[in-house]
Amino acid sequence: MVETSVSSGQLVVLTGPSGVGKGTLVQRLLTLHPDWFLSISATTRSPREGEFDGQSYYFLSKDQFQTWITEEKLLEWAEYAGNYYGTPREPVETQIAQGKTVLLEIEVVGAKQIQQTFPAARRIFILPPSVEILETRLRGRGTDPDSAIAKRLAQAKEELAAAPEFDYQIVNNDLEQALGELSQIICE
Ligand code: 5GP
Numbered sequence: 001m002v003e004t005s006v007s008s009g010q011l012v013v014l015t016g017p018s019g020v021g022k023g024t025l026v027q028r029l030l031t032l033h034p035d036w037f038l039s040i041s042a043t044t045r046s047p048r049e050g051e052f053d054g055q056s057y058y059f060l061s062k063d064q065f066q067t068w069i070t071e072e073k074l075l076e077w078a079e080y081a082g083n084y085y086g087t088p089r090e091p092v093e094t095q096i097a098q099g100k101t102v103l104l105e106i107e108v109v110g111a112k113q114i115q116q117t118f119p120a121a122r123r124i125f126i127l128p129p130s131v132e133i134l135e136t137r138l139r140g141r142g143t144d145p146d147s148a149i150a151k152r153l154a155q156a157k158e159e160l161a162a163a164p165e166f167d168y169q170i171v172n173n174d175l176e177q178a179l180g181e182l183s184q185i186i187c188e
Contacts, residue, residue, distance in 0.1 A: 011118045011185050013104045015111035016126035017156030017164075018081075020136035021172040026105045028179050029186075030110035035101045037095040042057065042068060044084035049145055058088070076106070076113035081151045085110065101186065108159040111166070124185060126165035131157065131172040 016023050030036055042058040043063050045112065053059045058070070063085045068074050077086030087104055092185050095102045114121050128134035134156055138149050168185050172178045 008099040009101060010186075011092070011102050011104070011114070011121040013094060013106065013111050013114050013121050013123045014126060014182075015106055015123070015166065016109050016133045016172075017128065017134060017159045018107070018152045019134050019141065019156070021127050021137070021175070021178070022105045022126055022177065025129050025172065025178060025182060026103055028101065028175075029182065032179075032183065033101070035100065037091075037100045039092050039102060039104050040105065041085055041087055042077075043083055043085045044076065045085075054102070075117055078107055078113075080107050080108035080109070081148065081155060108162050112162070122185060123166045124168045124170060124182065125163045126178070127160065127163055127169055127171045129171060131151040131160070 014026060016022055026038060030038055032106055039072065040054065040056075040058060042065060044060055044062050045057075046051070047056070051057065051059075054109055059158070062084070065077075065086070068086065069077060069086075075089040075092055076088035077084060079085075086174050087106060087110065092102050092104075104111075104115075108125075111123060111125075115123065128137070131153075133148075135153055138144070138152055170178050170181050170185075
């Protein structure tokens with residue numbers, strides 16, 4: 001993996017299991033700080049209803065994704081619940097060079113890779129109040145079939161074990177409180 005230096009902006013990695021509320025927290029942070037930049041990931045999973053290419057994700061075929069890996073276009077990538085996900089390198093590097101705060105909302109395996117490529121990144125792990133509450137949230141979201149939810153839950157349990165490896169851990173019990181803690185870490 002190519003070593004990348006941070007010249008002026010900062011890179012903030014938000015990770016944690018699917019359903020923990022990373023997406024909601026990120027959207028709230030962007031509303032509070034419209035000058036921050038959210039990286040748009042590439043994925044091989046199919047778009048959900050209301051998701052559009054280049055907005056939610058760059059939706060790629062497996063062959064295209066493989067080409068991006070080979071050409072080192074991705075800052076990190078991981079297989080997650082049967083699909084590939086990765087962070088396009090160029091937009092992140094450009095925004096950081098311009099002094100921006102760049103947010104990545106990614107799963108745990110990829111977040112660990114960022115540890116090597118951007119040692120200066122602030123790596124934040126979002127925890128659910130409990131595994132039971134995480135399951136309720138995943139089912140309540142209604143975006144995935146039962147088989148996908150079961151896969152995500154099994155994966156979530158493994159991911160939670162990695163929480164201590166990250167710089168910060170935040171429990172997303174009360175959204176406002178979690179948001180306050182996050183803002184403090186990023187702005188300090
Ligand atoms: P979803 O399919 O629900 O949109 O995302 C599944 C998981 O993939 C989530 O935990 C999400 O944070 C993660 N993810 C999204 N984009 C990326 C990425 O670029 N890299 C990695 N490693 N994970 C990602």
